[in-house]
Amino acid sequence: MRLAVPALGALLAEPLFLLADTAMVGHLGASALAGLALASPVLQTAIGLMIFLAYATTPAVARLRGAGDERAAVSAGIDGLWLAAGIGVVLALLGWWSSRAVVDAFGPPADVAEQASRYLVISMIGLPAMLLVFAAAGLLRGLHDTRTPLVVAAAGFALNAAMNAVLIYGAGWGIAGSAAGTALAQWGMVAAYLWVIAGHARRVGASARPRPLGVLAGARLGWWLFLRTASLRAAILLVTYVATALGPDELAAFQVAMTLYTLAAFAMDALAIAAQVLVGDRLGAGDAAGARHVVRRCLAWGVGSGVVIGVLLAALASVIGPAFTSSAEVAALIAPAVLVLAATAPLGGVVFVLDGVLMGAGDGRYLAWTGLLNLGVCVLCSLAVLRFSPGGAAGVAWTMAAFAGGLLGARALTLGLRARGSAWMVLGATR
Numbered sequence: 001m002r003l004a005v006p007a008l009g010a011l012l013a014e015p016l017f018l019l020a021d022t023a024m025v026g027h028l029g030a031s032a033l034a035g036l037a038l039a040s041p042v043l044q045t046a047i048g049l050m051i052f053l054a055y056a057t058t059p060a061v062a063r064l065r066g067a068g069d070e071r072a073a074v075s076a077g078i079d080g081l082w083l084a085a086g087i088g089v090v091l092a093l094l095g096w097w098s099s100r101a102v103v104d105a106f107g108p109p110a111d112v113a114e115q116a117s118r119y120l121v122i123s124m125i126g127l128p129a130m131l132l133v134f135a136a137a138g139l140l141r142g143l144h145d146t147r148t149p150l151v152v153a154a155a156g157f158a159l160n161a162a163m164n165a166v167l168i169y170g171a172g173w174g175i176a177g178s179a180a181g182t183a184l185a186q187w188g189m190v191a192a193y194l195w196v197i198a199g200h201a202r203r204v205g206a207s208a209r210p211r212p213l214g215v216l217a218g219a220r221l222g223w224w225l226f227l228r229t230a231s232l233r234a235a236i237l238l239v240t241y242v243a244t245a246l247g248p249d250e251l252a253a254f255q256v257a258m259t260l261y262t263l264a265a266f267a268m269d270a271l272a273i274a275a276q277v278l279v280g281d282r283l284g285a286g287d288a289a290g291a292r293h294v295v296r297r298c299l300a301w302g303v304g305s306g307v308v309i310g311v312l313l314a315a316l317a318s319v320i321g322p323a324f325t326s327s328a329e330v331a332a333l334i335a336p337a338v339l340v341l342a343a344t345a346p347l348g349g350v351v352f353v354l355d356g357v358l359m360g361a362g363d364g365r366y367l368a369w370t371g372l373l374n375l376g377v378c379v380l381c382s383l384a385v386l387r388f389s390p391g392g393a394a395g396v397a398w399t400m401a402a403f404a405g406g407l408l409g410a411r412a413l414t415l416g417l418r419a420r421g422s423a424w425m426v427l428g429a430t431r
Contacts, residue, residue, distance in 0.1 A: 008270035035115025037255030052222035054138035061142025066284025077139025088128025126183025224364030231371030272356025279360030306349025
């Protein structure tokens with residue numbers, strides 16, 4: 001819990017950024033909110049695909065720390081930072097060049113497309129910073145430090161909210177101010193992380209220069225996690241396409257529901273972070289029994305957390321809509337989807353913990369291949385929603401059920417089967 005509780009606060013920073021953006025942009029009108037609803041999953045897909053920069057770095061650093069080689073642990077984390085910087089620059093250039101074409105592929109109305117592409121183009125400025133934040137947080141978590149990411153994330157959220165308020169309303173930039181404020185906040189977080197990591201490097205005598213073999217090792221380790229994440233992001237893009245086909249009001253309402261899903265997911269992922277760190281640490285130290293104990297304890301907390309989150313969402317379902325949009329039509333569509341999300345929250349607690357366990361063990365190959373099976377289930381559910389095309393609140397609710405119900409159910413089955421066995425438990429400093 002000393003790892004999980006601070007990790008919770010740090011993990012909440014990203015969805016809180018999106019919540020602040022959604023609330024502020026929502027009061028600019030339905031077209032601006034729908035534009036954010038379209039741009040956000042595209043941007044989050046580019047960012048989310050790179051989450052391996054944290055999820056591969058954390059267990060690698062934790063294993064080396066558990067094996068007693070802290071200098072090698074810090075060096076592995078620094079290699080992850082260089083990998084993040086290189087990937088971030090390339091993705092930012094590609095995103096700047098292709099933003100409008102990507103938005104147009106969803107077939108939105110012209111006013112929504114204009115808002116979405118404007119948000120995406122400006123957001124590319126902060127994309128490398130977002131990836132560096134992933135890698136830096138992964139390094140510190142592997143060293144059993146989840147408090148520093150909490151402090152940095154809290155400061156980043158406060159800066160993001162202030163900058164957005166000034167740029168959206170004060171400067172009159174509209175949705176462009178939201179993107180610019182978030183980018184500035186992310187670069188501020190990078191500066192803070194680099195200062196802290198430089199101190200660790202001096203303490204253990206690790207070099208700040210990139211090690212080509214170390215960077216390549218991080219890329220190989222992260223490849224399977226990249227594929228695993230790609231299947232999850234494909235599912236999010238798929239249900240966003242379904243919501244777009246239902247209509248702009250339905251898309252705007254779905255954006256609010258998905259923002260809440262992201263918030264709940266990151267909250268439960270705090271236990272997954274603890275599982276990653278402790279499983280990697282115990283396997284690095286050769287303690288298989290200790291790793292099993294971590295799994296059992298984190299699963300108990302995961303289910304309990306899911307129940308609490310579900311109850312809170314259900315209790316607030318009727319008041320969430322007006323808090324996020326001034327459009328009465330959009331607000332009326334939100335509550336049923338939130339209730340679906342509430343019902344699936346306990347299952348999410350199981351899924352996120354087991355996902356963290358297998359990532360902590362470096363079992364990325366299994367996560368990648370079963371991710372394709374899980375995506376197939378989500379595709380079938382989404383096609384059913386498209387086939388019957390329910391409109392209004394029912395359409396938003398069924399779209400959320402296809403994602404939160406179908407995908408989580410499939411993931412619970414594939415992750416549970418793996419965790420029951422012992423193939424994922426490889427002992428030693430490296431897998």
